[in-house]
Amino acid sequence: MKYAKLNEDGTFDNEIGPGNIEWDATHFCSASNLTELEAATFRVVPLFETDPPKINEYQLVERDGAEKVGGQWRYKWKIVDITDPATIAQIDVKKAAAIRESKKAQRQAIVDAITVVVGEKVFDGDEVSQGRMARALIALQFANLSSTKWTLANNETVSVTVPELSQALILSGQRQTDIWALS
Template sequence: MIDWGKVQTAEAKAAAAAVQARGAWKAQRASSVAQITVTTAAGNSFDGDEISQGRMARAIIGLQAAGDGATLRWVLADNSVIQATAAELTEALTLAGRAQAELWVEEGPDSPQRSCLAKANKVVAAKVVRPVLGRIAIS
């Protein structure tokens, strides 16, 4: 016997596939963001992942509060240690933010985000038709 409650339309299957594709794209994006490294004009390479960006922002605030000439020890992407200034950390933070922004939004009509939303909206807008006890129920 067919369990009509489990039957999926082609549109529902396409929407589910679009959601899955978007999930895969988001996972890939997160992996790419986690691997960001940036190099400042001074030649220092900084980790640029989201956690590192937060650390840089907090360090910049502290260094600015400490005044001109303030530095702090910073571990670079290659694990070497430097005395970082607010200016260099600001440069690294700006570069990391730009790199993340490039990864964050995938443009174009065929992007997984746009495709997922378009297909999901079609399914929500469409009426679902299924037989119920020999009659057709529209919900």
């Protein structure tokens, strides 16, 4: 619990910090240890914390003392508009960067979900899978092999031919290019 000290006219003076305070020559304690009579004598009231109001990115919110609302003393808030052009420019740059990063993340999620169909086989076509396909095709050429075992998008392991794997790689790359072109 926080506490506030009031002026003689009953208006807010200041917030009282934690710890012991010398109220007078005979009282040295924290606000929470004052009796009701002592609190009234020293004009100490409970201060209820309230959430600051919602603001936009071009505003600041500051605590502006306290006020009595519904019989309780609560924090009072002040909204300050940011008017400094340099600060506004910095906010705009950060906002634009956040939008860019969000779009990149959305685009990456779409790329990560690429699948392509060759014949009746459904291949994962994300960037990692494209790299695996390219390496497998190079290895198959060096080994002069015409097929290899491959795990499809449904986790089924099958034999795929060089033309099937080549087609899956081409389709995956084209799909990724299409996704990047849209964003």
